[in-house]
Amino acid sequence: MCGIVGYVGTDQGATDVLLEGLSQLEYRGYDSAGVALADPSIEVHKKAGELSSLESALPESQLGDEPAGIGHTRWSTHGAPSDANAHPHTDELERVAVVHNGIIGNYQELRDELTTAGIEFDSETDTEVIPHLIGSFLEQGQTNAEAFRSAIDRVEGSYAIAAVFEGDETVYAARNESPLVLGLGENGYYLASDVPAFIEYTDRVIYLDDGEFARLTPDRVVVTDDTGDVVDTTIETIAWDSEETGKSGYDHYMLKEIHEQPTALRQCLRGRLEELSGGVSLENIDEMDWNPPIRLVACGTSYHAAAFAARLFRDWGVPAQAFLASEFTATEIPLSADSLVVGVTQSGETADTMRALREANRAGSTTLAVTNVVGSSAARTCDEVLYIRAGPEIGVAATKTFASQQVALMLLAAELSNHRSRELIRELRTVPDQVQAVLDNSRAKEIATEYRNADAYFFIGRKHHRPVALEGALKMKEITYKHAEGFAAGELKHGPLALVSEKTPVFAVVTGDGPIAEKTIGNVKEVEARDTPVIAVTDGVSDVGRYADHVLEVPPSTGITSAITANVQLQLVSYWVANELGRSIDKPRHLAKSVTVE
Known part of the structure:
Protein backbone atom coordinates (compact mmCIF):
# COMPACT_ATOMS: atom_id res chain seq x y z
CA MET A 1 0.00 0.00 0.00
CA CYS A 2 1.57 3.35 1.00
CA GLY A 3 5.24 3.70 0.13
CA ILE A 4 8.00 5.12 2.32
CA VAL A 5 11.44 6.24 1.18
CA GLY A 6 14.23 7.78 3.25
CA TYR A 7 17.82 8.78 2.48
CA VAL A 8 20.81 10.31 4.20
CA GLY A 9 24.22 10.54 2.60
CA THR A 10 27.02 12.52 1.00
CA ASP A 11 27.15 11.35 -2.61
CA GLN A 12 23.95 13.01 -3.90
CA GLY A 13 21.08 15.25 -2.89
CA ALA A 14 18.12 13.66 -1.17
CA THR A 15 15.49 15.01 -3.59
CA ASP A 16 16.59 12.92 -6.58
CA VAL A 17 16.92 9.78 -4.46
CA LEU A 18 13.47 10.25 -2.92
CA LEU A 19 11.71 10.92 -6.22
CA GLU A 20 13.36 7.96 -7.89
CA GLY A 21 12.49 5.76 -4.92
CA LEU A 22 8.87 6.88 -4.94
CA SER A 23 8.63 6.17 -8.66
CA GLN A 24 9.79 2.61 -7.98
CA LEU A 25 7.03 2.24 -5.36
CA GLU A 26 4.18 3.53 -7.53
CA TYR A 27 3.11 -0.06 -8.17
CA ARG A 28 1.97 -0.35 -4.55
CA GLY A 29 -0.97 1.96 -5.24
CA TYR A 30 -1.37 5.55 -4.01
CA ASP A 31 -3.39 8.75 -4.38
CA SER A 32 -0.93 11.45 -3.26
CA ALA A 33 2.80 11.93 -2.81
CA GLY A 34 5.18 14.14 -0.86
CA VAL A 35 8.71 14.70 0.39
CA ALA A 36 10.29 16.39 3.40
CA LEU A 37 13.88 17.65 3.27
CA ALA A 38 16.19 18.63 6.14
CA ASP A 39 18.21 21.51 4.67
CA PRO A 40 18.71 22.60 7.51
CA SER A 41 15.11 23.72 8.10
CA ILE A 42 12.29 21.39 7.20
CA GLU A 43 10.94 21.80 3.67
CA VAL A 44 7.73 19.89 2.84
CA HIS A 45 6.34 19.50 -0.68
CA LYS A 46 3.25 17.34 -1.29
CA LYS A 47 0.45 16.97 -3.81
CA ALA A 48 -2.68 14.90 -4.31
CA GLY A 49 -2.64 12.83 -7.49
CA GLU A 50 0.23 11.10 -9.23
CA LEU A 51 3.92 11.55 -8.55
CA SER A 52 4.22 13.71 -11.67
CA SER A 53 2.03 16.34 -9.96
CA LEU A 54 4.49 16.53 -7.09
CA GLU A 55 7.48 16.71 -9.43
CA SER A 56 5.87 19.59 -11.35
CA ALA A 57 5.29 21.51 -8.12
CA LEU A 58 8.85 21.24 -6.80
CA PRO A 59 10.96 24.44 -6.90
CA GLU A 60 13.88 22.87 -8.80
CA SER A 61 16.12 25.90 -8.45
CA GLN A 62 16.05 25.56 -4.66
CA LEU A 63 16.70 21.83 -4.48
CA GLY A 64 19.66 19.59 -5.07
CA ASP A 65 22.07 19.32 -2.11
CA GLU A 66 19.82 18.22 0.77
CA PRO A 67 21.69 15.74 2.98
CA ALA A 68 18.61 13.96 4.34
CA GLY A 69 14.96 13.48 3.56
CA ILE A 70 11.90 11.27 3.56
CA GLY A 71 9.21 10.65 0.96
CA HIS A 72 5.80 9.02 0.81
CA THR A 73 3.07 7.79 -1.51
CA ARG A 74 -0.28 7.65 0.32
CA TRP A 75 -3.18 5.21 -0.07
CA SER A 76 -6.08 6.83 1.77
CA THR A 77 -7.50 5.35 4.97
CA HIS A 78 -8.25 8.40 7.14
CA GLY A 79 -9.38 11.35 5.04
CA ALA A 80 -9.91 11.71 1.30
CA PRO A 81 -7.04 12.24 -1.17
CA SER A 82 -6.00 15.91 -0.89
CA ASP A 83 -2.93 18.10 -0.55
CA ALA A 84 -3.64 18.58 3.15
CA ASN A 85 -4.00 14.85 3.84
CA ALA A 86 -0.91 13.91 1.84
CA HIS A 87 2.25 13.02 3.78
CA PRO A 88 4.62 14.23 5.19
CA HIS A 89 3.00 15.94 8.19
CA THR A 90 4.73 18.32 10.59
CA ASP A 91 4.31 19.69 14.07
CA GLU A 92 3.01 23.26 14.41
CA LEU A 93 6.51 24.79 14.45
CA GLU A 94 7.71 22.63 11.54
CA ARG A 95 10.58 21.21 13.57
CA VAL A 96 9.84 17.63 12.53
CA ALA A 97 8.24 15.94 9.51
CA VAL A 98 6.79 12.44 9.55
CA VAL A 99 5.60 9.82 7.06
CA HIS A 100 3.65 6.75 8.11
CA ASN A 101 2.25 3.50 6.73
CA GLY A 102 -0.39 1.58 8.65
CA ILE A 103 -3.15 2.65 11.02
CA ILE A 104 -2.82 4.31 14.43
CA GLY A 105 -5.42 2.50 16.51
CA ASN A 106 -5.60 5.10 19.29
CA TYR A 107 -5.27 8.17 17.08
CA GLN A 108 -8.63 9.66 18.12
CA GLU A 109 -7.69 9.48 21.79
CA LEU A 110 -4.32 11.10 21.02
CA ARG A 111 -5.90 13.72 18.77
CA ASP A 112 -8.41 14.68 21.47
CA GLU A 113 -5.62 14.95 24.02
CA LEU A 114 -3.50 17.14 21.73
CA THR A 115 -6.46 19.32 20.73
CA THR A 116 -7.27 19.90 24.40
CA ALA A 117 -3.66 21.02 24.82
CA GLY A 118 -4.25 23.70 22.19
CA ILE A 119 -2.74 22.05 19.13
CA GLU A 120 -4.53 22.65 15.81
CA PHE A 121 -4.63 19.94 13.16
CA ASP A 122 -4.35 20.60 9.42
CA SER A 123 -5.51 17.21 8.13
CA GLU A 124 -8.00 14.40 8.71
CA THR A 125 -5.28 11.76 8.94
CA ASP A 126 -4.36 9.57 11.86
CA THR A 127 -0.71 10.19 10.99
CA GLU A 128 -0.70 13.85 12.03
CA VAL A 129 -0.86 12.97 15.71
CA ILE A 130 2.71 11.63 15.47
CA PRO A 131 4.59 14.88 14.65
CA HIS A 132 2.48 16.75 17.19
CA LEU A 133 3.34 14.17 19.84
CA ILE A 134 7.01 14.51 18.94
CA GLY A 135 6.69 18.29 19.14
CA SER A 136 5.16 18.07 22.60
CA PHE A 137 8.13 16.04 23.84
CA LEU A 138 10.56 18.48 22.23
CA GLU A 139 8.82 21.21 24.24
CA GLN A 140 9.66 19.22 27.38
CA GLY A 141 13.36 19.47 26.52
CA GLN A 142 13.88 16.01 25.08
CA THR A 143 16.40 15.44 22.27
CA ASN A 144 15.23 14.52 18.79
CA ALA A 145 15.95 10.84 19.38
CA GLU A 146 14.25 10.88 22.79
CA ALA A 147 11.18 12.73 21.49
CA PHE A 148 10.82 10.32 18.57
CA ARG A 149 10.99 7.30 20.83
CA SER A 150 8.65 8.84 23.42
CA ALA A 151 6.05 9.53 20.73
CA ILE A 152 6.25 6.02 19.33
CA ASP A 153 5.75 4.64 22.84
CA ARG A 154 2.36 6.43 22.92
CA VAL A 155 1.22 5.02 19.57
CA GLU A 156 -0.86 1.85 19.25
CA GLY A 157 -1.57 -0.06 16.04
CA SER A 158 0.35 -1.02 12.94
CA TYR A 159 2.96 1.36 11.63
CA ALA A 160 6.11 2.00 9.69
CA ILE A 161 7.22 5.53 10.59
CA ALA A 162 10.08 7.72 9.41
CA ALA A 163 10.95 11.24 10.53
CA VAL A 164 13.43 14.04 9.90
CA PHE A 165 14.16 17.04 12.13
CA GLU A 166 15.35 20.55 11.36
CA GLY A 167 19.11 20.98 11.61
CA ASP A 168 19.65 17.20 11.95
CA GLU A 169 21.18 15.11 9.14
CA THR A 170 19.45 12.00 10.45
CA VAL A 171 16.48 9.85 9.48
CA TYR A 172 14.67 8.21 12.40
CA ALA A 173 12.42 5.18 11.86
CA ALA A 174 10.37 2.56 13.71
CA ARG A 175 8.13 -0.34 12.73
CA ASN A 176 5.37 -2.49 14.11
CA GLU A 177 3.46 -4.88 11.84
CA SER A 178 4.30 -2.84 8.73
CA PRO A 179 7.44 -3.41 6.63
CA LEU A 180 10.61 -1.32 6.68
CA VAL A 181 13.94 -2.26 5.14
CA LEU A 182 17.28 -0.44 5.31
CA GLY A 183 19.70 -0.20 2.39
CA LEU A 184 23.45 0.10 3.01
CA GLY A 185 25.21 2.05 0.27
CA GLU A 186 28.84 3.07 -0.09
CA ASN A 187 28.20 6.77 0.55
CA GLY A 188 24.68 6.80 1.90
CA TYR A 189 21.96 4.90 3.68
CA TYR A 190 18.43 4.21 2.51
CA LEU A 191 15.10 3.37 4.09
CA ALA A 192 12.00 2.06 2.33
CA SER A 193 8.88 -0.02 2.65
CA ASP A 194 10.15 -2.24 -0.18
CA VAL A 195 13.52 -2.99 -1.78
CA PRO A 196 12.78 -1.67 -5.32
CA ALA A 197 12.91 1.87 -3.91
CA PHE A 198 16.71 1.73 -3.64
CA ILE A 199 17.84 -1.41 -5.49
CA GLU A 200 19.67 0.62 -8.13
CA TYR A 201 21.92 2.02 -5.38
CA THR A 202 22.60 -1.04 -3.24
CA ASP A 203 21.69 -4.71 -2.81
CA ARG A 204 22.78 -4.91 0.85
CA VAL A 205 19.82 -4.70 3.23
CA ILE A 206 18.72 -5.01 6.84
CA TYR A 207 15.09 -5.90 7.57
CA LEU A 208 13.66 -4.24 10.67
CA ASP A 209 11.64 -6.38 13.05
CA ASP A 210 8.57 -5.31 15.02
CA GLY A 211 9.48 -3.04 17.93
CA GLU A 212 12.81 -1.97 16.45
CA PHE A 213 14.04 1.58 15.86
CA ALA A 214 16.59 2.75 13.30
CA ARG A 215 18.75 5.86 13.16
CA LEU A 216 20.40 6.64 9.83
CA THR A 217 23.22 9.23 9.69
CA PRO A 218 25.70 9.97 6.87
CA ASP A 219 28.27 7.61 8.36
CA ARG A 220 26.34 4.77 9.97
CA VAL A 221 23.09 2.96 10.76
CA VAL A 222 22.14 2.03 14.33
CA VAL A 223 19.24 -0.33 15.10
CA THR A 224 17.89 -0.56 18.64
CA ASP A 225 15.10 -2.47 20.36
CA ASP A 226 12.16 -1.03 22.29
CA THR A 227 14.35 -0.61 25.40
CA GLY A 228 17.07 1.29 23.54
CA ASP A 229 19.62 -1.53 23.45
CA VAL A 230 21.58 -1.90 20.20
CA VAL A 231 20.45 -4.86 18.08
CA ASP A 232 22.92 -7.19 16.38
CA THR A 233 21.53 -7.00 12.83
CA THR A 234 21.98 -9.35 9.88
CA ILE A 235 22.95 -7.91 6.50
CA GLU A 236 21.38 -9.73 3.57
CA THR A 237 22.10 -9.48 -0.14
CA ILE A 238 19.20 -9.13 -2.57
CA ALA A 239 19.45 -11.67 -5.38
CA TRP A 240 17.95 -9.49 -8.12
CA ASP A 241 18.88 -6.18 -9.66
CA SER A 242 17.16 -3.04 -10.93
CA GLU A 243 16.81 -4.40 -14.48
CA GLU A 244 14.38 -7.04 -13.23
CA THR A 245 11.99 -4.31 -12.14
CA GLY A 246 11.88 -2.64 -15.58
CA LYS A 247 9.34 -3.28 -18.35
CA SER A 248 11.90 -4.80 -20.77
CA GLY A 249 10.10 -3.40 -23.79
CA TYR A 250 6.58 -4.48 -22.80
CA ASP A 251 3.81 -1.89 -22.66
CA HIS A 252 2.89 -2.87 -19.11
CA TYR A 253 4.51 -4.64 -16.19
CA MET A 254 1.54 -7.00 -16.09
CA LEU A 255 2.13 -8.25 -19.63
CA LYS A 256 5.84 -8.62 -18.93
CA GLU A 257 5.12 -10.62 -15.79
CA ILE A 258 2.60 -12.85 -17.56
CA HIS A 259 5.35 -13.67 -20.06
CA GLU A 260 7.87 -14.25 -17.26
CA GLN A 261 5.84 -17.18 -15.91
CA PRO A 262 7.83 -19.97 -17.61
CA THR A 263 11.03 -18.63 -16.03
CA ALA A 264 9.34 -18.10 -12.66
CA LEU A 265 8.03 -21.67 -12.64
CA ARG A 266 11.44 -23.10 -13.48
CA GLN A 267 12.89 -21.15 -10.57
CA CYS A 268 10.18 -22.48 -8.28
CA LEU A 269 10.86 -26.08 -9.29
CA ARG A 270 14.67 -25.93 -9.34
CA GLY A 271 16.22 -28.51 -7.03
CA ARG A 272 12.88 -29.61 -5.60
CA LEU A 273 11.92 -32.60 -7.77
CA GLU A 274 13.18 -36.16 -7.24
CA GLU A 275 12.89 -37.95 -10.56
CA LEU A 276 13.71 -41.47 -9.38
CA SER A 277 11.46 -41.61 -6.33
CA GLY A 278 8.64 -39.56 -7.80
CA GLY A 279 8.72 -37.32 -4.72
CA VAL A 280 9.72 -33.78 -3.88
CA SER A 281 12.34 -32.30 -1.58
CA LEU A 282 11.60 -29.16 0.40
CA GLU A 283 14.28 -28.21 2.88
CA ASN A 284 13.15 -28.35 6.54
CA ILE A 285 9.50 -28.90 5.62
CA ASP A 286 9.57 -32.63 6.31
CA GLU A 287 10.95 -31.96 9.80
CA MET A 288 7.91 -30.00 11.01
CA ASP A 289 5.77 -31.45 13.79
CA TRP A 290 2.09 -31.26 12.94
CA ASN A 291 -1.15 -33.15 12.75
CA PRO A 292 -4.08 -32.62 10.36
CA PRO A 293 -6.20 -30.80 9.53
CA ILE A 294 -4.08 -28.16 7.80
CA ARG A 295 -5.41 -24.60 7.83
CA LEU A 296 -4.36 -22.32 4.99
CA VAL A 297 -4.93 -18.58 5.45
CA ALA A 298 -4.68 -16.00 2.68
CA CYS A 299 -6.33 -13.05 0.93
CA GLY A 300 -7.29 -12.23 -2.64
CA THR A 301 -5.29 -14.06 -5.29
CA SER A 302 -3.33 -15.89 -2.61
CA TYR A 303 -6.60 -17.20 -1.19
CA HIS A 304 -7.42 -18.74 -4.58
CA ALA A 305 -4.02 -20.45 -4.53
CA ALA A 306 -4.75 -21.65 -0.99
CA ALA A 307 -8.14 -23.03 -2.04
CA PHE A 308 -6.46 -24.86 -4.91
CA ALA A 309 -3.95 -26.34 -2.45
CA ALA A 310 -6.61 -27.34 0.09
CA ARG A 311 -8.31 -29.50 -2.53
CA LEU A 312 -4.99 -31.09 -3.45
CA PHE A 313 -4.31 -31.94 0.18
CA ARG A 314 -7.74 -33.54 0.50
CA ASP A 315 -7.30 -35.47 -2.75
CA TRP A 316 -4.05 -36.86 -1.42
CA GLY A 317 -5.49 -37.90 1.92
CA VAL A 318 -4.75 -34.94 4.21
CA PRO A 319 -7.69 -32.97 5.64
CA ALA A 320 -7.20 -29.29 4.81
CA GLN A 321 -9.25 -26.12 4.58
CA ALA A 322 -8.56 -22.67 3.14
CA PHE A 323 -9.71 -19.62 5.11
CA LEU A 324 -9.91 -15.98 4.17
CA ALA A 325 -7.37 -14.51 6.57
CA SER A 326 -9.68 -11.62 7.42
CA GLU A 327 -12.26 -14.17 8.68
CA PHE A 328 -9.81 -16.41 10.52
CA THR A 329 -9.71 -16.29 14.31
CA ALA A 330 -8.10 -18.79 16.65
CA THR A 331 -11.07 -18.57 19.01
CA GLU A 332 -13.53 -19.75 16.36
CA ILE A 333 -11.13 -22.23 14.76
CA PRO A 334 -9.50 -24.06 17.67
CA LEU A 335 -5.73 -24.45 17.34
CA SER A 336 -3.32 -26.49 19.38
CA ALA A 337 0.39 -27.16 19.59
CA ASP A 338 0.21 -29.78 16.85
CA SER A 339 -1.84 -27.66 14.43
CA LEU A 340 -0.27 -26.45 11.18
CA VAL A 341 -1.26 -23.04 9.83
CA VAL A 342 0.03 -22.13 6.37
CA GLY A 343 0.04 -18.44 5.47
CA VAL A 344 0.05 -17.78 1.72
CA THR A 345 1.11 -14.20 0.99
CA GLN A 346 3.03 -12.92 -2.03
CA SER A 347 4.54 -9.94 -0.24
CA GLY A 348 4.87 -11.56 3.15
CA GLU A 349 3.39 -8.37 4.60
CA THR A 350 -0.38 -8.75 4.08
CA ALA A 351 -1.90 -7.42 7.31
CA ASP A 352 -4.84 -9.85 7.58
CA THR A 353 -2.62 -12.85 6.91
CA MET A 354 0.04 -11.66 9.33
CA ARG A 355 -2.59 -11.24 12.06
CA ALA A 356 -3.82 -14.80 11.49
CA LEU A 357 -0.27 -16.15 11.64
CA ARG A 358 0.47 -14.27 14.85
CA GLU A 359 -2.70 -15.70 16.41
CA ALA A 360 -1.54 -19.16 15.38
CA ASN A 361 1.87 -18.54 16.93
CA ARG A 362 0.27 -17.43 20.19
CA ALA A 363 -1.77 -20.64 20.19
CA GLY A 364 1.47 -22.61 19.95
CA SER A 365 0.75 -23.94 16.46
CA THR A 366 3.38 -24.62 13.85
CA THR A 367 3.32 -21.91 11.19
CA LEU A 368 4.60 -22.02 7.63
CA ALA A 369 4.86 -19.05 5.26
CA VAL A 370 4.50 -19.54 1.51
CA THR A 371 5.82 -16.25 0.19
CA ASN A 372 7.84 -14.56 -2.52
CA VAL A 373 9.89 -12.12 -0.47
CA VAL A 374 13.02 -13.19 1.37
CA GLY A 375 13.21 -11.49 4.75
CA SER A 376 9.56 -10.46 4.74
CA SER A 377 7.52 -10.31 7.94
CA ALA A 378 5.86 -13.64 7.20
CA ALA A 379 9.20 -15.31 6.54
CA ARG A 380 10.56 -14.07 9.86
CA THR A 381 7.38 -14.66 11.88
CA CYS A 382 6.73 -18.27 10.89
CA ASP A 383 8.53 -21.39 12.05
CA GLU A 384 9.34 -22.35 8.46
CA VAL A 385 9.13 -20.73 5.05
CA LEU A 386 8.63 -21.99 1.51
CA TYR A 387 9.69 -19.43 -1.08
CA ILE A 388 7.87 -19.38 -4.40
CA ARG A 389 10.89 -17.78 -6.15
CA ALA A 390 8.88 -15.77 -8.66
CA GLY A 391 11.18 -12.75 -8.63
CA PRO A 392 9.97 -9.14 -8.27
CA GLU A 393 6.38 -8.49 -9.36
CA ILE A 394 5.51 -4.84 -9.96
CA GLY A 395 2.01 -4.98 -11.45
CA VAL A 396 -0.67 -4.66 -8.78
CA ALA A 397 -2.67 -7.56 -10.23
CA ALA A 398 -0.79 -10.75 -9.37
CA THR A 399 0.07 -13.01 -12.30
CA LYS A 400 3.36 -14.87 -12.16
CA THR A 401 3.16 -15.06 -8.38
CA PHE A 402 -0.17 -16.89 -8.57
CA ALA A 403 1.25 -19.50 -10.93
CA SER A 404 4.30 -19.87 -8.71
CA GLN A 405 2.07 -20.22 -5.65
CA GLN A 406 0.12 -22.96 -7.41
CA VAL A 407 3.29 -24.91 -8.14
CA ALA A 408 4.89 -24.30 -4.73
CA LEU A 409 1.71 -25.47 -3.02
CA MET A 410 1.57 -28.56 -5.22
CA LEU A 411 5.07 -29.38 -4.00
CA LEU A 412 4.03 -28.74 -0.41
CA ALA A 413 0.95 -30.93 -0.72
CA ALA A 414 3.03 -33.74 -2.23
CA GLU A 415 5.64 -33.43 0.52
CA LEU A 416 3.26 -33.34 3.48
CA SER A 417 0.97 -36.06 2.14
CA ASN A 418 3.93 -38.22 1.10
CA HIS A 419 2.35 -38.38 -2.34
CA ARG A 420 4.82 -39.94 -4.74
CA SER A 421 4.14 -40.02 -8.46
CA ARG A 422 6.64 -40.03 -11.29
CA GLU A 423 3.79 -38.91 -13.53
CA LEU A 424 3.28 -35.79 -11.39
CA ILE A 425 7.02 -35.05 -11.46
CA ARG A 426 7.07 -35.36 -15.25
CA GLU A 427 4.08 -33.04 -15.53
CA LEU A 428 5.64 -30.46 -13.28
CA ARG A 429 8.81 -30.60 -15.35
CA THR A 430 6.85 -29.79 -18.49
CA VAL A 431 4.65 -27.03 -17.02
CA PRO A 432 7.00 -24.14 -17.92
CA ASP A 433 7.06 -25.27 -21.55
CA GLN A 434 3.29 -25.71 -21.53
CA VAL A 435 2.83 -22.17 -20.26
CA GLN A 436 5.18 -20.94 -22.97
CA ALA A 437 3.06 -22.73 -25.56
CA VAL A 438 -0.04 -20.92 -24.29
CA LEU A 439 1.76 -17.58 -24.46
CA ASP A 440 2.95 -18.28 -28.01
CA ASN A 441 -0.41 -19.39 -29.40
Missing part, protein backbone atom coordinates in the same frame (compact mmCIF):
# COMPACT_ATOMS: atom_id res chain seq x y z
CA SER A 442 -3.17 -17.72 -27.36
CA ARG A 443 -6.19 -16.21 -29.12
CA ALA A 444 -7.02 -14.17 -26.03
CA LYS A 445 -6.46 -10.82 -27.75
CA GLU A 446 -8.96 -11.67 -30.50
CA ILE A 447 -11.57 -12.77 -27.96
CA ALA A 448 -10.97 -9.69 -25.82
CA THR A 449 -11.62 -7.46 -28.82
CA GLU A 450 -14.94 -9.16 -29.52
CA TYR A 451 -16.20 -9.06 -25.94
CA ARG A 452 -14.64 -5.87 -24.57
CA ASN A 453 -18.04 -4.19 -24.28
CA ALA A 454 -19.77 -7.03 -22.44
CA ASP A 455 -22.06 -6.15 -19.56
CA ALA A 456 -20.37 -8.71 -17.31
CA TYR A 457 -18.11 -11.75 -17.44
CA PHE A 458 -18.70 -15.11 -15.77
CA PHE A 459 -16.10 -17.80 -15.11
CA ILE A 460 -16.94 -21.39 -14.19
CA GLY A 461 -14.97 -24.49 -13.27
CA ARG A 462 -15.16 -27.57 -11.07
CA LYS A 463 -12.86 -29.06 -8.46
CA HIS A 464 -9.27 -27.85 -9.17
CA HIS A 465 -10.63 -25.41 -11.74
CA ARG A 466 -12.99 -23.62 -9.37
CA PRO A 467 -10.19 -21.51 -7.83
CA VAL A 468 -9.02 -20.77 -11.38
CA ALA A 469 -12.50 -19.48 -12.23
CA LEU A 470 -12.47 -17.29 -9.11
CA GLU A 471 -9.03 -15.95 -10.00
CA GLY A 472 -10.07 -15.30 -13.60
CA ALA A 473 -12.98 -13.20 -12.38
CA LEU A 474 -10.78 -11.33 -9.91
CA LYS A 475 -8.29 -10.39 -12.62
CA MET A 476 -11.11 -9.11 -14.83
CA LYS A 477 -12.48 -6.98 -11.97
CA GLU A 478 -9.11 -5.62 -10.93
CA ILE A 479 -7.86 -4.25 -14.21
CA THR A 480 -10.94 -3.73 -16.43
CA TYR A 481 -13.30 -2.31 -13.75
CA LYS A 482 -16.03 -4.48 -15.32
CA HIS A 483 -18.35 -6.73 -13.36
CA ALA A 484 -17.08 -10.31 -13.23
CA GLU A 485 -17.92 -13.34 -11.13
CA GLY A 486 -16.43 -16.78 -10.69
CA PHE A 487 -18.54 -19.79 -9.74
CA ALA A 488 -18.30 -23.47 -9.10
CA ALA A 489 -19.81 -24.65 -12.38
CA GLY A 490 -22.58 -26.59 -10.71
CA GLU A 491 -23.77 -23.50 -8.86
CA LEU A 492 -24.84 -21.59 -11.96
CA LYS A 493 -28.28 -23.18 -11.92
CA HIS A 494 -28.77 -22.28 -8.26
CA GLY A 495 -29.17 -18.58 -8.89
CA PRO A 496 -26.49 -16.95 -11.07
CA LEU A 497 -28.11 -18.33 -14.24
CA ALA A 498 -30.66 -15.52 -13.87
CA LEU A 499 -27.91 -13.07 -14.82
CA VAL A 500 -26.71 -14.58 -18.09
CA SER A 501 -27.59 -12.99 -21.43
CA GLU A 502 -26.14 -12.44 -24.87
CA LYS A 503 -24.04 -9.67 -23.29
CA THR A 504 -22.49 -11.81 -20.52
CA PRO A 505 -19.87 -14.18 -21.96
CA VAL A 506 -19.13 -17.27 -19.88
CA PHE A 507 -15.59 -18.67 -19.68
CA ALA A 508 -15.71 -22.38 -18.89
CA VAL A 509 -12.59 -24.29 -17.85
CA VAL A 510 -12.91 -27.89 -19.03
CA THR A 511 -10.03 -30.34 -19.36
CA GLY A 512 -9.90 -34.10 -19.72
CA ASP A 513 -12.95 -36.21 -20.54
CA GLY A 514 -13.93 -37.77 -17.22
CA PRO A 515 -17.04 -37.25 -15.07
CA ILE A 516 -15.97 -33.77 -13.95
CA ALA A 517 -15.59 -32.62 -17.55
CA GLU A 518 -18.95 -34.16 -18.48
CA LYS A 519 -20.74 -32.33 -15.69
CA THR A 520 -19.14 -29.02 -16.62
CA ILE A 521 -20.14 -29.55 -20.25
CA GLY A 522 -23.68 -29.98 -18.98
CA ASN A 523 -23.42 -26.55 -17.36
CA VAL A 524 -22.09 -25.14 -20.63
CA LYS A 525 -25.16 -26.49 -22.42
CA GLU A 526 -27.38 -24.74 -19.86
CA VAL A 527 -25.69 -21.47 -20.74
CA GLU A 528 -25.72 -22.10 -24.48
CA ALA A 529 -29.47 -22.74 -24.39
CA ARG A 530 -29.93 -19.18 -23.16
CA ASP A 531 -28.09 -17.56 -26.08
CA THR A 532 -25.08 -16.72 -23.92
CA PRO A 533 -21.62 -16.68 -25.56
CA VAL A 534 -19.35 -19.43 -24.27
CA ILE A 535 -15.55 -19.42 -24.39
CA ALA A 536 -14.16 -22.83 -23.51
CA VAL A 537 -10.69 -23.05 -21.99
CA THR A 538 -9.86 -26.63 -22.86
CA ASP A 539 -7.23 -29.14 -23.84
CA GLY A 540 -9.49 -30.50 -26.59
CA VAL A 541 -9.85 -33.95 -25.04
CA SER A 542 -13.60 -33.55 -24.46
CA ASP A 543 -16.18 -32.30 -26.97
CA VAL A 544 -16.85 -29.03 -25.09
CA GLY A 545 -15.70 -27.14 -28.18
CA ARG A 546 -18.92 -28.21 -29.98
CA TYR A 547 -20.96 -26.09 -27.60
CA ALA A 548 -18.62 -23.08 -27.40
CA ASP A 549 -18.46 -19.95 -29.51
CA HIS A 550 -14.70 -19.78 -29.04
CA VAL A 551 -11.95 -22.03 -27.73
CA LEU A 552 -8.83 -21.07 -25.81
CA GLU A 553 -6.51 -24.04 -25.99
CA VAL A 554 -4.23 -25.40 -23.30
CA PRO A 555 -1.80 -28.31 -23.77
CA PRO A 556 -3.15 -31.77 -22.83
CA SER A 557 -2.13 -33.03 -19.42
CA THR A 558 -3.11 -36.01 -17.35
CA GLY A 559 -3.54 -34.20 -14.06
CA ILE A 560 -3.90 -30.99 -12.11
CA THR A 561 -1.34 -28.88 -13.96
CA SER A 562 -4.04 -27.77 -16.41
CA ALA A 563 -5.17 -25.40 -13.65
CA ILE A 564 -1.96 -23.44 -14.27
CA THR A 565 -2.14 -23.24 -18.05
CA ALA A 566 -5.86 -22.45 -18.02
CA ASN A 567 -5.21 -19.57 -15.66
CA VAL A 568 -2.65 -18.10 -18.06
CA GLN A 569 -5.28 -17.92 -20.80
CA LEU A 570 -7.64 -16.07 -18.45
CA GLN A 571 -4.89 -13.66 -17.42
CA LEU A 572 -4.34 -12.80 -21.07
CA VAL A 573 -8.06 -12.25 -21.69
CA SER A 574 -8.29 -9.80 -18.79
CA TYR A 575 -5.15 -7.99 -19.87
CA TRP A 576 -6.32 -7.50 -23.44
CA VAL A 577 -9.84 -6.42 -22.43
CA ALA A 578 -8.28 -3.82 -20.09
CA ASN A 579 -5.91 -2.73 -22.84
CA GLU A 580 -8.77 -2.34 -25.32
CA LEU A 581 -10.63 -0.21 -22.74
CA GLY A 582 -7.60 1.96 -22.02
CA ARG A 583 -7.46 1.11 -18.31
CA SER A 584 -4.56 1.83 -15.95
CA ILE A 585 -3.44 -1.79 -16.02
CA ASP A 586 -0.41 -1.71 -13.73
CA LYS A 587 -1.97 0.62 -11.16
CA PRO A 588 -5.72 -0.08 -11.00
CA ARG A 589 -7.78 2.54 -9.24
CA HIS A 590 -8.26 2.16 -5.47
CA LEU A 591 -6.00 -0.92 -5.29
CA ALA A 592 -2.62 -1.55 -3.70
CA LYS A 593 0.03 -4.19 -4.26
CA SER A 594 0.81 -4.94 -0.65
CA VAL A 595 -2.21 -4.52 1.63
CA THR A 596 -0.69 -3.64 4.99
CA VAL A 597 -3.87 -2.54 6.82
CA GLU A 598 -6.68 -4.78 8.07
